[in-house]
Amino acid sequence: MMERLDVFRALADSRTDEIVVMTMTATLQWPLVSDHPLDFDFLAFGMGHASDFGMGLALARPERKVIVLKGDGGLLMSLGSLVTMAQYGPENLIVLLLENRTYEMVGGQPLPARVDFVTLANGAGIQGGGATGNGKVERIADLETFQSELPRLLDEPGPHFVVMPVLNTHELPAVHHSDHAGRIRRLSDALAAGEPGATTKE
Amino acid sequence: MADPAVIADRAPIGASARLTIDEIVRLGFTHVIAIPDSESRLLCEAAAAHERLSYLTPCREGEGIAIAAGLWVGGAKPLLVIQNTGLMEAGDALRGCGIGPRVPLQMLIGWRGYAGASQGTQPVDSAYPYTEPILDAWQIPYEHLMSNDDIGVIASMDERANRTSKPAAVITGWKFQP
Numbered sequence: 001m002m003e004r005l006d007v008f009r010a011l012a013d014s015r016t017d018e019i020v021v022m023t024m025t026a027t028l029q030w031p032l033v034s035d036h037p038l039d040f041d042f043l044a045f046g047m048g049h050a051s052d053f054g055m056g057l058a059l060a061r062p063e064r065k066v067i068v069l070k071g072d073g074g075l076l077m078s079l080g081s082l083v084t085m086a087q088y089g090p091e092n093l094i095v096l097l098l099e100n101r102t103y104e105m106v107g108g109q110p111l112p113a114r115v116d117f118v119t120l121a122n123g124a125g126i127q128g129g130g131a132t133g134n135g136k137v138e139r140i141a142d143l144e145t146f147q148s149e150l151p152r153l154l155d156e157p158g159p160h161f162v163v164m165p166v167l168n169t170h171e172l173p174a175v176h177h178s179d180h181a182g183r184i185r186r187l188s189d190a191l192a193a194g195e196p197g198a199t200t201k202e
Numbered sequence: 203m204a205d206p207a208v209i210a211d212r213a214p215i216g217a218s219a220r221l222t223i224d225e226i227v228r229l230g231f232t233h234v235i236a237i238p239d240s241e242s243r244l245l246c247e248a249a250a251a252h253e254r255l256s257y258l259t260p261c262r263e264g265e266g267i268a269i270a271a272g273l274w275v276g277g278a279k280p281l282l283v284i285q286n287t288g289l290m291e292a293g294d295a296l297r298g299c300g301i302g303p304r305v306p307l308q309m310l311i312g313w314r315g316y317a318g319a320s321q322g323t324q325p326v327d328s329a330y331p332y333t334e335p336i337l338d339a340w341q342i343p344y345e346h347l348m349s350n351d352d353i354g355v356i357a358s359m360d361e362r363a364n365r366t367s368k369p370a371a372v373i374t375g376w377k378f379q380p
Contacts, residue, residue, distance in 0.1 A: 046298030049268035052260070053299065056272020056280070059233075059256070080261025084269075088258055181304040181367075188275045 022069035037190035048077030086125035089159030216376030236283035263288035264295030306363035
């Protein structure tokens with residue numbers, strides 16, 4: 001089990017020009033470790049659809065890695081996305097499933113206890129699947145392993161689906177933005193500019 | 203809501219899938235994301251076969267909407283092909299990935315129940331009467347594609363979506379023809 005904020009710090013430290021997509025609770029903590037034009041932290045996005053949005057981005061921008069920070073509750077709201085990822089997921093897509101076994105954003109209600117996300121991903125066909133047959137499913141349960149495996153995840157062809165058991169012991173910050181169109185525009189402008197540090201039109 | 207009898211009198215046979223795809227390609231769409239139904243089957247087959255279109259079939263419409271939003275932000279130009287029933291299922295995705303963030307999603311929406319309603323028979327379910335009121339409630343502009351004479355409404359949708367940076371739709375009432 002990993003502290004979620006430590007996972008975010010490790011990812012932010014290793015990340016260079018990758019797009020990082022998240023919705024719901026992750027949007028409250030990711031800005032504590034990153035402020036990057038290629039961050040897409042949008043709390044009120046369609047529920048459960050972070051990885052679908054990330055897949056669209058990855059298909060449109062094959063030259064860039066797209067990292068999705070997805071909650072396990074969100075995945076249950078769009079389970080079919082695993083099947084779609086197994087069918088079309090491109091090599092540049094990385095989905096990190098933050099497994100805290102609750103619907104954290106709406107009060108911490110527990111998820112169905114018996115669900116196994118690695119088994120679901122394998123059953124969907126992600127291992128050995130994706131657009132080019134390089135799909136990989138794995139579970140990373142401690143921070144040291146995550147830190148050591150990150151270079152590989154960022155380098156090797158995917159799509160990757162990584163189940164990561166996490167907890168959070170920190171107080172969550174308040175929602176820091178409500179300009180939804182601005183969040184979209186910031187990312188699309190940065191992509192159009194082509195540079196990770198590009199200024200935006202906001 | 204449109205008077206089905208009026209539309210039926212004008213165009214009772216459905217548009218050509220081939221001509222519709224030609225128009226979609228002419229307008230520069232790069233991806234067709236479809237949840238096929240019996241009315242759109244020929245259109246989907248034509249999209250899948252076209253060398254200049256990438257064709258994806260996700261599992262549900264909400265997924266498709268989010269994928270389309272990502273494609274658009276990444277610089278591609280997606281078109282969604284869904285049925286009215288799927289539109290109803292996908293309301294939160296449309297709100298969160300399209301209307302709220304002002305992503306100009308474009309949708310061809312199959313109007314299940316229209317054919318029965320236009321012929322004076324009861325629709326088999328409630329999908330027909332709710333379709334236009336739902337689009338109206340979400341302030342999504344739409345026009346009808348009922349025959350080859352109407353294929354220009356796709357360009358109209360494209361122009362309006364891009365000008366306003368908001369979702370726009372075309373409703374198709376009849377089964378696509380070859």
